[in-house]
Amino acid sequence: MSSGTGLIDRFYQTGRRLRRMPLLRHATWFWTAAHLPIFAFLRLGQWPVRQKLARGLVWRIPGFFLRRDWENYEREAVGALIDWCRLPTARPKILLDVGSSVGPYSAVALFADHELETYAFEPDFESLRFAPQFCLYAPGSRLRCVHGFIADVQGDGETLAVAVQRTEAAMASAGRHPKLPLTCYRVLNGAGAEAIPKRSLDQLTDNGAGLDGRPVVLKIDVEGWELEVLRGAAELLRRVRPPVLLSVHPDVLPKLGHTTAEVGDYLRALGYQWKVVGVDHEEHWWCAPA
Structure with missing residues (x-):
């Protein structure tokens, strides 16, 4: 420094x-x-x-992002991710950060484990463009970005590597950033959603995508579309068996025709058990293979 x-x-x-x-x-x-x-x-x-942050983890972020109290941001869920990142493993870990926004969870993981790689998935392009800046001071170049929705869709066979390349090319050719790193939530049934790429995790990782044999954690925060992501990741969950840090939105789920119990039933059917590690404006579940 x-x-x-x-x-x-x-x-x-x-x-x-x-x-x-x-x-x-x-x-x-x-x-x-x-x-x-x-x-x-x-x-x-x-x-x-x-x-x-939680668990005594120290990170460094650009002063540009000091627009919220990151030190107390979702401390229980952040702590659960830090605990997993600190587990000793023979091979480098991978975080699949679905609904990454500007990248706080990706940054937490990168600072908690200096060998971990993270993939940030975010449908709001401007928010995603801030993720490399948010993670700027994490050691190494271990952040990969993918623009688009993660959902239960039939894809065109595009691999994770190709999705990353397309996103990074779009980010490189984009103009200047907006003045403020504002969070904008994009949802599958929202305005302009039809123009945003849609992929499933099963599609992106169909050929392994370098995940098989490596410790993987899946973080999901998609503002009520939890089942949509989980259903599109069924094969990944059966094959790789990653723990899932899931943000569940009891107030939003009924508006989309679902319930918290339905989310739990789906996880149970895949052989997962879970515990609630924190509650704020949403519930944070730590889900692990039974």
Whole structure:
């Protein structure tokens, strides 16, 4: 880290320590006034800011992304992923990050295991374009991006490698990023969805795609379309038997004609058992082969 970025990081850490001091912790008027200029300064560039997450994991992300409280972001689910990443294995692990948004879970995995590779799947192209920046300071070049929906569809035989190549070519030829890394949720029945590529995990990994024999974890956060992804990954789940970190949306599922029980029944039929590791605006299930 250069001396300039080191100063930025110390500036951020000093601010965090001051914020937690007993005399200043409840000085809301002061922090409200100080918040805008401090964070406006931190967001000016790509310099890394160090943060401590669940399980004591430390990551570094560009100050540009300090628009939410990442240190407390879905801590139980993040902790479950970190625990899996830290398990000793003979071969490098793989994360399939379905519904990656700008890439926080991919970044967690890359910092937790410096040999792990991650594939980020995201239908919102602008959000996906931020993932390489979010993961910029993770060691090595181990992030692969795939634009499109992951669903229960019959594909054209496109492999995972080809999907990555097409996405990276599109990202390379795109113009400048939008000014803010805003999260935009794209859903299968939403406006403009017909123009977004649709693939199943079974299609993409039909020939193995380098997954067989390697430890794989599947993370799914698709705003109520959980069954759509799982049904399109049935063969992968039977063949590779990866644990699944699944975000379940009890309030959204009924609007799509499904229930939480239906998700559980489908997992049970595939020989999986699960436990709820956290609840916030959604339920986070850790699902493992029985």
